[in-house]
Amino acid sequence: MSEAARRRLVILGGGEHARVVVEAIRAEPEAWDILGFVDPEAREETARALRMNRLGDDEWATQFIAREDVWLALGVGSVGPPTAREAIVTRFDAKGARWATIIHPRAWISPTASVEPGGQVLVGAVVNARAALGAHTLVNSGAIVEHDVYVEPLVHIAPGAVIGGGTFIGKGAYLGLGCRVRDHIRVGRGAVVGMGAVVVASVADAETVVGVPARPVEK
Numbered sequence: 001m002s003e004a005a006r007r008r009l010v011i012l013g014g015g016e017h018a019r020v021v022v023e024a025i026r027a028e029p030e031a032w033d034i035l036g037f038v039d040p041e042a043r044e045e046t047a048r049a050l051r052m053n054r055l056g057d058d059e060w061a062t063q064f065i066a067r068e069d070v071w072l073a074l075g076v077g078s079v080g081p082p083t084a085r086e087a088i089v090t091r092f093d094a095k096g097a098r099w100a101t102i103i104h105p106r107a108w109i110s111p112t113a114s115v116e117p118g119g120q121v122l123v124g125a126v127v128n129a130r131a132a133l134g135a136h137t138l139v140n141s142g143a144i145v146e147h148d149v150y151v152e153p154l155v156h157i158a159p160g161a162v163i164g165g166g167t168f169i170g171k172g173a174y175l176g177l178g179c180r181v182r183d184h185i186r187v188g189r190g191a192v193v194g195m196g197a198v199v200v201a202s203v204a205d206a207e208t209v210v211g212v213p214a215r216p217v218e219k
């Protein structure tokens, strides 16, 4: 792709997840021209480590995207419900945001799988045949989303998690580090699966489960 064809991109957030996303983008430098990151704080460590400018805060960014031809990448992660990520998406959607879909060149996406705008599939992840990832879904390093899994928006599948074929993952669910989720079940909207859990049966909306086999956490 020529220099002129590289699309201009702003990273929203300057914390830990932003640094991972930037490295995924830079692994394929011909696709995007990163202008810098946006964060309410100075984030000097990120600016130094990534040799990248902090452009301003969210208010600056909303004005910038209204007048410039630019794409956005969400650099804010979440452990548990994606409250902060959803608030940012809602705010920028209201301003007509265009969300970049970020696929690390060393992830595998089946040609029959789909990823909605804003999806991020990070290094070593696998998204298998006919899996469908909703907008702003994050499939983190080394996670496996098996065939025919349907994932609603704003789900985070943490590093090393494995989702069996044909499973449904509801909006905003969080699947922790290294968990295993049985095939053909339902993980409810806003559910949280603890790290290392083995989920053998469907999980209700907003329920948190942990352990092997996974059981609801007592409130």
Ligand SMILES: CC(C)(COP(=O)(O)OP(=O)(O)OC[C@H]1O[C@@H](n2cnc3c(N)ncnc32)[C@H](O)[C@@H]1OP(=O)(O)O)[C@@H](O)C(=O)NCCC(=O)NCCS
Binding pocket: 079, 080, 140, 158, 159, 175, 176, 177, 192, 193, 194, 195, 196, 197, 208, 209, 210, 211
């Ligand atoms: C399930 C989880 C969200 C609960 O977090 P929390 O509400 O802060 O809970 P706590 O750490 O206070 O633990 C509460 C109890 O649950 C237990 N527990 C917590 N996580 C557990 C897990 N994954 N498996 C089994 N037990 C767990 C704790 O031992 C503790 O038990 P106790 O009351 O008998 O001492 C969290 O432990 C977890 O798994 N987070 C995922 C982390 C992750 O995926 N990070 C990836 C970042 S990219």
